[in-house]
Amino acid sequence: MSGISPRDIRGLGATDIAAALRRRELTSVEVTQAYLEAIGAGNAGLGAYLTVDEQEALAQAREVDARRAKGEELGPYAGVPVAVKDNISTRGLRTTCASRILENYVPPYDATVVARLRQSGLVVLGKTNMDEFAMGSSGENSAFFPARNPWDPSRVPGGSSSGSAVAVAASLAPWALGSDTGGSVRQPASFCGLVGVKPTYGRVSRYGLVAFASSLDQIGTLTHDAAEAAALMGIISGYDPADSTSVPEPAPDYPALLGREIRGLRVGVVREGFGEGVEPGVQEALRRALDVLAGLGAVMGEVSLSMTTYALPAYYVIAPAEASSNLARYDGVRYGLRASNRSVTDMYGRTRQAGFGPEVKRRIMLGTYALSAGYYDAYYKKAQQIRTLIKNEFSSALQSYDVLVTPTAPSVAFRLGEKAADPVQMYYQDYFTIPVNMAGLPAVSVPCGFSGGLPVGMQLIGRWFDEAGLLAIAHAYLETTGWHRFRPEPAVSVAGEAR
Numbered sequence: 001m002s003g004i005s006p007r008d009i010r011g012l013g014a015t016d017i018a019a020a021l022r023r024r025e026l027t028s029v030e031v032t033q034a035y036l037e038a039i040g041a042g043n044a045g046l047g048a049y050l051t052v053d054e055q056e057a058l059a060q061a062r063e064v065d066a067r068r069a070k071g072e073e074l075g076p077y078a079g080v081p082v083a084v085k086d087n088i089s090t091r092g093l094r095t096t097c098a099s100r101i102l103e104n105y106v107p108p109y110d111a112t113v114v115a116r117l118r119q120s121g122l123v124v125l126g127k128t129n130m131d132e133f134a135m136g137s138s139g140e141n142s143a144f145f146p147a148r149n150p151w152d153p154s155r156v157p158g159g160s161s162s163g164s165a166v167a168v169a170a171s172l173a174p175w176a177l178g179s180d181t182g183g184s185v186r187q188p189a190s191f192c193g194l195v196g197v198k199p200t201y202g203r204v205s206r207y208g209l210v211a212f213a214s215s216l217d218q219i220g221t222l223t224h225d226a227a228e229a230a231a232l233m234g235i236i237s238g239y240d241p242a243d244s245t246s247v248p249e250p251a252p253d254y255p256a257l258l259g260r261e262i263r264g265l266r267v268g269v270v271r272e273g274f275g276e277g278v279e280p281g282v283q284e285a286l287r288r289a290l291d292v293l294a295g296l297g298a299v300m301g302e303v304s305l306s307m308t309t310y311a312l313p314a315y316y317v318i319a320p321a322e323a324s325s326n327l328a329r330y331d332g333v334r335y336g337l338r339a340s341n342r343s344v345t346d347m348y349g350r351t352r353q354a355g356f357g358p359e360v361k362r363r364i365m366l367g368t369y370a371l372s373a374g375y376y377d378a379y380y381k382k383a384q385q386i387r388t389l390i391k392n393e394f395s396s397a398l399q400s401y402d403v404l405v406t407p408t409a410p411s412v413a414f415r416l417g418e419k420a421a422d423p424v425q426m427y428y429q430d431y432f433t434i435p436v437n438m439a440g441l442p443a444v445s446v447p448c449g450f451s452g453g454l455p456v457g458m459q460l461i462g463r464w465f466d467e468a469g470l471l472a473i474a475h476a477y478l479e480t481t482g483w484h485r486f487r488p489e490p491a492v493s494v495a496g497e498a499r
């Protein structure tokens with residue numbers, strides 16, 4: 001037995017936990033237990049997890065410990081726990097997408113990323129809260145309960161990967177997987193003071209990720225620092241024959257590339273990032289971050305991405321169009337909820353009426369409209385043309401620069417309820433992140449300080465498949481500034497509002 005207290009275990013972080021496990025100073029059961037206890041104490045107030053898989057997690061941990069005791073060769077992170085967003089399929093473990101329509105859905109198979117986690121010996125603690133079907137930017141669209149920001153529980157953690165960000169920020173998991181269609185890993189990372197990676201489209205298999213907008217969806221990582229991000233990316237990345245959009249190339253050794261030289265790198269500061277609508281506190285934190293990058297020897301320049309303004313409206317045609325098609329399968333026949341047995345059409349109607357929340361219905365209606373005869377050319381085709389222009393603009397900017405920088409989000413975490421009544425206000429949260437998905441590029445949100453006591457995130461955008469370059473800059477920047485070392489006070493549950 002280790003003598004390391006549960007609180008100290010959670011303070012170590014994924015990399016140090018892995019090292020302690022390898023040195024046999026800790027067992028996976030001790031580590032898993034420490035997190036399960038923390039979840040038991042903290043989850044009611046923060047709403048990070050929808051499902052905690054206590055028994056299975058401990059069984060996995062015991063198995064890793066037994067194999068280590070036998071001297072078996074294990075992966076470097078074997079025995080380290082992880083949290084998984086609830087739109088990523090887990091065999092035998094409820095996967096709800098935070099929707100009533102999938103409330104009792106138990107997948108018969110693991111998503112490829114989950115299979116990879118298990119092959120590496122990681123212990124899945126449970127499934128995290130989110131905006132229903134990953135539609136939202138605050139976590140408030142969960143059909144069950146909202147997650148709360150551990151830095152200030154009266155504020156949202158961002159979304160849609162709300163619970164994954166909360167779990168990591170509040171040390172209810174060492175690290176977590178999320179999904180990012182328009183910013184859903186990066187914006188919550190920014191609001192919770194974490195590193196959030198949105199990989200290049202095709203880098204990580206989408207097999208088993210419940211589809212929202214298939215041409216934009218990508219699974220990504222939420223961690224405290226860049227080294228952990230590199231490690232977790234290494235585990236989940238790579239070709240998968242089960243996903244025809246995954247690229248048939250092995251992923252590079254991310255952790256080995258973290259030390260890449262920053263001196264001489266050309267950094268393009270995106271002018272629009274300092275435009276109207278970006279909070280002054282966010283702009284200030286970002287300016288200081290740019291000074292640090294210059295101090296590390298990066299060659300700074302300025303670039304305009306004028307197409308950025310069109311990305312949001314084009315996304316809100318393309319993403320709902322794909323969603324309206326992807327979500328047609330929830331009809332009461334094959335999955336989850338069935339609300340009537342009277343006739344087929346009655347069953348479809350009632351099931352979807354009762355099973356989907358308001359934002360999901362809004363998207364289905366928008367998407368169906370955009371795809372309908374007569375409107376297709378005016379909306380969907382136009383949006384696809386804009387998408388090409390966005391891609392071209394990035395492509396030429398990334399010829400002059402190795403990396404582009406924007407704020408991740410225009411603001412710090414806002415209050416629960418503050419934007420819930422105005423969907424367009426909510427959509428503006430993704431102003432800087434959506435263009436990246438439209439182009440299929442990789443991007444990382446990196447903590448870059450605080451404004452009014454709340455974390456600010458800087459977005460680094462790189463060339464296609466250059467996640468390694470982005471992680472190297474993030475690593476050098478964080479080692480210099482130490483912004484990733486701050487932790488919220490153990491969050492107090494909000495009086496009267498614990499579920």
Ligand code: GLN
Nearest residue numbers: 134135136181182183184
């Ligand atoms: N907030 C955006 C939306 O609501 C992006 C969501 C996401 O990336 N999954 O569509």
